[in-house]
Amino acid sequence: MEPIPEVLRLLQRQAEIQNSLRRSSANRVIEERELYLIRNRLAKFPAAVQAITLTAADLQRSVESLTVRDVEGRC
Numbered sequence: 001m002e003p004i005p006e007v008l009r010l011l012q013r014q015a016e017i018q019n020s021l022r023r024s025s026a027n028r029v030i031e032e033r034e035l036y037l038i039r040n041r042l043a044k045f046p047a048a049v050q051a052i053t054l055t056a057a058d059l060q061r062s063v064e065s066l067t068v069r070d071v072e073g074r075c
Helices: 004-022 028-042 046-059 068-074
Strands: none
Touching (some): 004 046, 046 068
């Protein structure tokens, strides 16, 4: 099984950065670079990303509000 905790943490960080960029962050270049690195890392775990996003949709919650237990309970 793919590393659900790590992928969930990466997806939550990605959402946090995207929200920060929408608020016009002063560290825009650094955050854009981090987003790029996160996306590259997430590309290595497509099944875990899919499991997490499907769990969020099934529970009608955002990825940021999920826990590892939520995801593992549905796999």
